[in-house]
Structures are given as structure tokens and as C-alpha cells.
Amino acid sequence: MIEMIIINGAVMGGVISILATGFSLVFGVAKILNLAYTAFYMVASFLLYIMIIMYKLPLSLSFVTSIIITAILAMASYKICLDRIKEHESAVLIITVALTILFQEILILFFSAINRTIPPLVGGSSEILGVAILNQQIFCVVVSIGIIAIIWLFLSKTKMGNAIMAVAEDREVANLMGINVSRMCMITVGISGVLAGLAAVVVAPLQMIQPYMWMYPLVSVLCAVILGGLGNIKGGIVGAYILGFTEACVVFLFPKFSFLRGAVSLSIMLIILLIRPEGLFGIIFEEERL
């Protein structure tokens, strides 16, 4: 039991943390609350289905291609739909919801709303401490932690990462250092697309692929990033794992009530926000500290 909770919590937490990182990056740097973000993850999953099941392409080729296409799709929708209206926050919300529904309807048109699956990328299962665990689950946990580590290294150790973080904090001042702000936003959106594609690669074999699969992760991602402090990347990651383990607890301890897992995580978010309105890792500086 406890092992199942740990492994499933880590899988859930891992996937959500990848998505939460992409979401927070775009929110922090490009200042866009992109509700279409998990739709990119859905599109990436469908791309995998198309390439692996329908066209029987080799796995690695399918992975790379779907990640690249997702990144291009993310950048194109940013450039075409969002870039020019991003000062209008409500317009951004409406457009991103519209984009999501557009993707959903297009997928329903071509694939209808039935559940599809793709086979595990790493087959079989292993025994750890006497418990049988799918290799795909282990793969998912390890790779998601690896991805987060790489992103973190990129942001904290490279020049471009530092510039991206500078833009996230003060776009105007970043200009004064010779940083091309709109280019950094574009790069960030591209990275977020790659992350959505990676999340799909990692978790698609464990999930049903269907045209509504953006909805549940979106709630979780919003929950995680608000829990951690909106725009704070570290907070989003921690929030994602808190959520993953909570939901795994609900599902395995009270199997009858597993349909309530979303409600439970939302309640946790509410409670934390009541105690700490800025989220777990949000920082409030005094406005003018002199």
C-alpha cells in the first residue's frame, strides 16, 4: 500500500512538476497565464499516438518529432495569438481558453472522443523491496526528476538562464543590460513547449489519450503553481509533488472516493492560501525598502 502511494505519488508529482515548470516559466517571463498549456501536452500525446500506433515509426524518432512539433506549435500560437495582446490580461485568458477548445474540437473531429492508449516505452516490471512496479513508472519518476534538474541547472548556471530570470523579474530593466526581451520570451515559450512534449513522452503510456485529457492536468497545474506561489518555479515543483502524493493517498487509502482526489487537492490549496496568501514560496518585499 505505502509503496503504491509513493510510486504513484512520484509519478503524478513528476508529470505535474514538469508541466508546472513550463507553465510558471511562461507566466513569469512572458507574463502570460496560458490556460492552453495542457492542451499542448494533449497534442503532444496525440502526436505520439499518431506516430507510434498509426505510422509505426521508431520510438526515438517519434519522441523527438513530437517534442519539436509541440515546441513549434507553442511558439506559433504565442507569436500569432498572444504576443500582441499580452497587456490585456482578460483577452489572454479568453484566447487561451479558445485555443484549448480549438485543439480539443479538432482532435474530436479526427479521432472522436474515445480512449486510446500507447504501449509502454519501457516494457516489463521490476521488483523493488518486494513490490512489483512497472518499469514505465520508474522511467517516469527518474526522467521527470532529471528534466527538472536540467531546467534548474539551465536557469541558475547559464548566461541565458540568468537573462531569462532577469526578464522574469523586471522586463524593463532587463532591456538596459542589452537583453532582447521579446527574444527571451520566445525562447521561454519554446522551452515550455519542449516541457509539455516531454511530459507527454513520460506519462502518455500510463494514461488514456483522448481529447479531454487537458482538463484534469490543467486543474492540477493551476493548483500546484498557486500552492507554491504563482510565478515561482521552485514553488510550483514542490506544489506539484505535494499534490501528487495527496492524490495518491486519496486514491489508495480510500479507493471508493478516488473520484474526489481533485477536490481534495483543491481543498489543500485553499487551506494553504488561507494561511499564506502568497503561496508557500511566494516572496513579498516591502514596496519601497530604503
Add this chain to the structure above:
Amino acid sequence: MYLDVKNLNLFYDRAMVLDELSFHVNKGETVSIVGPNGAGKTSALRAIAGLVKWEQDILKGTVMGKITLTGSVLFKGEELLKLPAYKIAERKLILCPERGRPFRERTVLENLQAGAYMVKSKKVMQELLNAAYEIFPILKTRKNQVAGTLSGGERCMLAMARALQSQPELLLLDEPTVGLAPLVKEDLFACVKKIHAMGVTILLTEQDVSFAFELSERNYVLSRGKVVAEGTASQLISDDLVRKTYLGL
């Protein structure tokens, strides 16, 4: 002429902020712009550094977006008004903004590294960093502290050090002394002198007239977006009208 500002007009909606503003800076000089609150000092520097254009671009289409900027700003003969802000920084014209505006959630070191964004070589970056630590030793002891928790004076120094990381040829300092204790001001004074001695041309704005006059070779007095007087410190002080009306000395 090194920096030549001619007939600069700036309107926010219908409010006139700069009114046919003209002045110039020669290479190697320290020039200051003094004037009361709301005279347009910050706006002038922001216009030169491209931030007004930036504001114009990002607010385009919103109710705040009616910003009109006309005139000409020539830097080494090149027109700056049409350039985006980051390209102006690439020309080595660097603005250290009002109140410094360090990245508050980033450490001192990360702030300085962001300043060195345009520097390609690791070695040069390290040299610049050492030079900054030499001028502002306090920053070295605080290098891993988050900038938001620095004191006001330390933040001013961080902002100046960060601007130096971009290897400025012309450094615009917007009210570097605002809110600082007299002793800290003296420190800062010495720092600005050092930066000037490194061969950087400096254009600064100040409300503290004596600070500005002591530091600079020439001064402009700004009021309501216009230059109302110019000259050396002694010329300005000996002019009774200017002294009483604008300088409050």
C-alpha cells in the same frame, strides 16, 4: 558631438513632460541635470535610453498607450530614438535607473552577472566583477545575499556596479543619491569619481544640487521639461535669478 539631444518633446496623452529639450554631452565629461520634482529629469534619461519607446511599444493599443516622443537623440552621430532599448545598451550607452531597481529576488552576484550579459569572454567578466568589487567592497561581502534585502545605499551601489558590468562608455545615472544619508552620499561621490576616472562619460540627474555641482563640469537646470539655465557651478550660482528660482540655494 558625443551625445546630442535636440528638440526632444514628450507627451503622455496630452500632458507635456519634455518641451523642446536640447542639451549635449562631450566625450569624457561629467554633466548633470538638476531641477525640482517632476521637472522631467527621469523622463529625459528614459527617452535617451530607449525606455520611453519600450513603454510605447508594450502599451500600444491600451488606454495608457498615447505616448508621443519626437525630436532627435544623436549618440556618436547615430540616431537613437528609433532603436529598441536593448540595442541602445549594445551601443554602450547604459542607464542606471531611478532607485537602482536591482533584481530583488536575485542575489548580488546574479544581478552583476545579468549586467554582464553582453560580455562574451569569461575572463573579461571576471575582471569586470573584480573591478566592481574594488570600487564597492561591500558588495563582495554580500555577493550571495538576495538584493531585495540590501539596504538602500547598498542597492544604489549594486545598481551602479551592475551598470558597470555592461562596460558603459556613456553612463546615465538617475538620482543616485536619493534617500541616502550624508555619509553614504560621500562614499557614492567617491565612487562616481572613480568611475569617471576609468574613462566613462557620465550624465547624471540630481535633486541634491551641491552634490551635482561638486561632481560635474557642466550643469543644466531643468524646469517643466525645458532647459532654463546652463553652465558651470560658479556661473549658475552667481546668477541670482537662477539661484533663487530654481536652485533654492
